[in-house]
Amino acid sequence: MYITVTAQKLGGDYSQSSAGFVEYLEKENQGLEQEDIEHFFNQYGDEINASEVVKEIDGNTSKLKKKEPKFYSITVSPSKHELRKLQNSGEDLKRYTRAIMKDYASAFNREINGKQVTVDDIKYYAKIEHQRTFKGTDNQVRENQPFATKILKLKNEIRQIKQGQQEGSIKRLESKINRLEKEAPHQQNGKRIVQGMNKEGNQSHIHIIVSRKDMSDSVSLSPGSKYKASDVMLDGKLVKRGFDRDSFFAKAEKTFDSTFSYKRNYAESYQSKKDFIKNPKRYFSTLLGLPTSEKAVAFKILGKAGVPLNSIPTNKVQLALKTIRYLKRGVDIAIKSGSIGI
Helix, strand or coil: CEEEEEEECCCCCCCCCCCCHHHHHHHCCCCCHHHHHCCECCCCCEECCCHHHHHHCCCCCCCCCCCCCCEEEEEECCCCHCCCCCCCHHHHHHHHHHHHHHHHCCCCCCCECCCCCCCCHHEEEECCCCCCCCCCHHHHHHHHHHHHHHHHHHHHHHHHCCCCCCCHHHHHHHHHHHHHHHHCCEEEEEEECCCEECCCCCCCEEEEEEEEEEECCCCCCCCCCCCCEEEEEEEEEEEEEEEEHHHHHHHHHHHHHHHCCCCCHHCCHHHHHHHHHHHHHHHHHHCCCCCCCCHHHHHHHHHHCCCCCCCCCCCCCCCHEEEEEEEEHHHHHHHHHHCCCC
16 A cells, blocks of 8 residues: 655645645546546545536635645555455445545544544545556666666767668667667567556545535644644644654545455554654565565565665574665665555
């Protein structure tokens, strides 16, 4: 599971309207028949059109300053292992979205009219997408990059020959390009994987637009708060403030596991990412201490994410600091690319 919570920006400024983001999320609907269109939905409604989403989000921003986020984007990307557990990815992910938005609400240490924030206070709209593209940070793109660089250089030479700027055999250069295309280590359907290429297989994921203000447009609920859930005395009153992302991420993972009876391996857990960041030695020690079958699954997950498995120590004695630092770089890249972790 890979979850992000971000304020939407346009360049260096916060977006003043959700229209551009909503339009971006409509891209998969282009050219589809009416019955195939993927609509927006929220906690209690389905088949909500894009214009209503823009109207509701943009009209729920009273007293927010120009330099404050008007809405946030939550992206939820289940792994291939998790998606296989779903019976109907579209409907199951809708059900999961509605469940984790309860987790989202509970992560706020806030009260509205003396009551703890609930999902009924959250104005949000979600959409299921079924396509994902390769990013520049993906292992496949990075390892194919040297080949891409050589191919680009050869194509530039061909262009210069055609323009009469240099002499050479176009046929010979095209032959080199074809060879490099085939030699690139990562292929999909017989083609070299490049940034922007659609990923094959089930790529279903969730985009959620969340208003900064509550349903009544009177209370600011920011998941980007610099304060973790805490209570503080202000003007002689005890005030609740903050948003606990750690709690939200952990609950979202548990909600998926309980909803779909998913048996999560340590290597794909939120706890493993926290261990990796705070205590790499504990992370690798835990990996080595897993039962044989679970350890085999963990190594398979890490291997597919681009971690150099041939360098992972076989016993705890080998967990030298130098080795940990080397392995940490590999796992770090995998986490940043969204291959593992939250």
